[in-house]
Amino acid sequence: MSLRGFIFCCLLAISTAQDETNNKLFPEGFMFGAATSSYQIEGAWDEDGKGENIWDRYTHSHPELVVNNDTGDVACDSYHKYKEDVAMLKELGVDFYRFSLSWSRILPTGFVNKVNLPGVTYYKNLIKELKDNGIEPLITMYHWDLPQPLQDIGGWPSEFIIEAFAEYARLCFELFGDDVKYWLTFNEPKQTCLGGYGQGYSAPGITLSGLADYVCTHHLIKAHARAWHIYDQEFRATQQGLVSITIDTMWHEPASDSEEDVVAAETALQFEFGWYANPIYNSDYPEIMKTRIAERSLAEGFNKSRLPSFTDEEIAYISGTFDFMAVNMYTSMLTAATDEVPVGEPSYTYDIGVNSYQPDEWESSSILYFKITPWGIRKLLNWLKETYNDPAIIITENGTPDDGSLDDVKRVRVYRDYLSNVRSAIEDGVNVFGYTAWSLMDNFEWLQGYAGKFGLYHVDFDSINRTRTPKTSAAYYKKVTKTRCLVDTCEE
Numbered sequence: 001m002s003l004r005g006f007i008f009c010c011l012l013a014i015s016t017a018q019d020e021t022n023n024k025l026f027p028e029g030f031m032f033g034a035a036t037s038s039y040q041i042e043g044a045w046d047e048d049g050k051g052e053n054i055w056d057r058y059t060h061s062h063p064e065l066v067v068n069n070d071t072g073d074v075a076c077d078s079y080h081k082y083k084e085d086v087a088m089l090k091e092l093g094v095d096f097y098r099f100s101l102s103w104s105r106i107l108p109t110g111f112v113n114k115v116n117l118p119g120v121t122y123y124k125n126l127i128k129e130l131k132d133n134g135i136e137p138l139i140t141m142y143h144w145d146l147p148q149p150l151q152d153i154g155g156w157p158s159e160f161i162i163e164a165f166a167e168y169a170r171l172c173f174e175l176f177g178d179d180v181k182y183w184l185t186f187n188e189p190k191q192t193c194l195g196g197y198g199q200g201y202s203a204p205g206i207t208l209s210g211l212a213d214y215v216c217t218h219h220l221i222k223a224h225a226r227a228w229h230i231y232d233q234e235f236r237a238t239q240q241g242l243v244s245i246t247i248d249t250m251w252h253e254p255a256s257d258s259e260e261d262v263v264a265a266e267t268a269l270q271f272e273f274g275w276y277a278n279p280i281y282n283s284d285y286p287e288i289m290k291t292r293i294a295e296r297s298l299a300e301g302f303n304k305s306r307l308p309s310f311t312d313e314e315i316a317y318i319s320g321t322f323d324f325m326a327v328n329m330y331t332s333m334l335t336a337a338t339d340e341v342p343v344g345e346p347s348y349t350y351d352i353g354v355n356s357y358q359p360d361e362w363e364s365s366s367i368l369y370f371k372i373t374p375w376g377i378r379k380l381l382n383w384l385k386e387t388y389n390d391p392a393i394i395i396t397e398n399g400t401p402d403d404g405s406l407d408d409v410k411r412v413r414v415y416r417d418y419l420s421n422v423r424s425a426i427e428d429g430v431n432v433f434g435y436t437a438w439s440l441m442d443n444f445e446w447l448q449g450y451a452g453k454f455g456l457y458h459v460d461f462d463s464i465n466r467t468r469t470p471k472t473s474a475a476y477y478k479k480v481t482k483t484r485c486l487v488d489t490c491e492e
């Protein structure tokens with residue numbers, strides 16, 4: 001065989017091997033779960049004393065922004081059907097259920113002056129139903145649905161929010177903490193800050209990129225740290241739970257092996273993930289963010305960086321406020337260096353200053369940008385291990401959208417392929433202890449409304465009963481949770 005033929009043959013072998021499903025058992029104790037969030041499933045938007053939140057306001061005042069003018073007013077009606085949800089989870093055989101608390105269902109004004117008892121009872125009942133069925137609750141305190149009164153006085157870019165969140169967090173620990181071992185303060189803070197206050201694609205829809213998104217983040221990170229310390233000082237000894245934050249990122253693959261592109265991909269990861277993770281898992285914002293935003297701010301005529309800075313005391317207070325690492329990952333980007341970055345207007349995207357794109361040949365799903373890149377999760381997990389000193393990691397969301405058909409063979413393949421790469425990352429030495437399918441059921445997919453379907457269970461949104469029906473992917477996931485194996489038979 002010629003040298004060229006030999007190289008080709010070996011490359012082919014490597015790529016085929018990578019495509020094969022990992023046939024090792026997931027380790028004993030590895031946790032499988034499924035996830036939802038309050039606004040996306042609960043409905044009952046103004047029932048039993050619940051206050052208005054920013055997603056209620058956004059969908060009601062801007063129906064044109066959501067596909068089919070959908071709202072979460074009824075959603076999956078889980079406020080009334082939580083027992084059915086738990087029965088589905090039991091059927092799937094999951095170890096845990098990741099759901100979120102609606103802040104305004106518990107505190108209609110957002111402040112602790114008025115606790116809404118029916119809201120508290122709802123979550124107590126849900127938690128009890130889960131525990132009675134042997135399913136561990138993993139609770140997110142904030143999945144984007146800020147009480148509207150708190151937005152009316154400025155929302156996340158206003159400093160008062162830090163204490164408001166801290167008090168809400170303390171109340172959650174008091175109310176539910178005896179039965180909850182896993183807590184997440186925030187889901188995907190980048191979507192809260194960049195989407196809500198920077199690029200405006202999420203409630204409350206403010207567009208002040210490169211400014212309000214940075215201030216929002218600054219407060220949100222401090223609020224997270226406050227909540228972690230409150231738990232640590234006031235509850236950990238008696239409740240013995242764990243607290244973290246879910247940060248989302250895409251994997252950024254360098255577009256070539258040139259040094260410039262490798263640096264560009266790392267820069268994108270630092271802006272996307274490190275923005276939140278570095279202060280918490282290492283210390284302070286990533287150097288590349290501090291340097292780049294300071295330089296650009298001065299060139300734009302500001303007197304100081306648009307990126308707020310932490311004091312030394314704050315850096316120390318925030319650093320280490322995690323008991324595990326929680327990550328949401330769906331897709332990847334190819335990232336290249338570029339010289340074409342305008343200076344003038346503040347912009348988070350221009351601050352990153354790279355060219356990220358998804359090639360046409362990558363497999364599509366039903367929503368743009370959710371391209372299917374299972375190999376990216378393995379690379380991401382290895383990068384997390386290296387960058388953040390080998391933390392214990394749980395994937396708190398992963399999945400794919402489709403047209404909603406019951407025989408969702410593509411979703412089966414996507415779950416299998418991503419999980420296969422997770423299993424391979426464990427073999428690489430990454431400490432991954434859990435995986436969460438997004439989502440338990442089709443639900444209100446934000447600006448996609450009910451057209452974006454991620455569920456293991458189909459929900460009939462035309463029926464008053466919101467009838468739930470398992471898809472083919474539910475059967476596959478059930479097999480995986482039962483056998484800890486992705487193929488027919490596995491090796492230890």
Ligand code: BGC
Nearest residue numbers: 037187188248397438445454
């Ligand atoms: C969010 C979910 C969302 C999912 C699919 C994540 O960004 O946490 O609320 O439904 O992705 O878009």
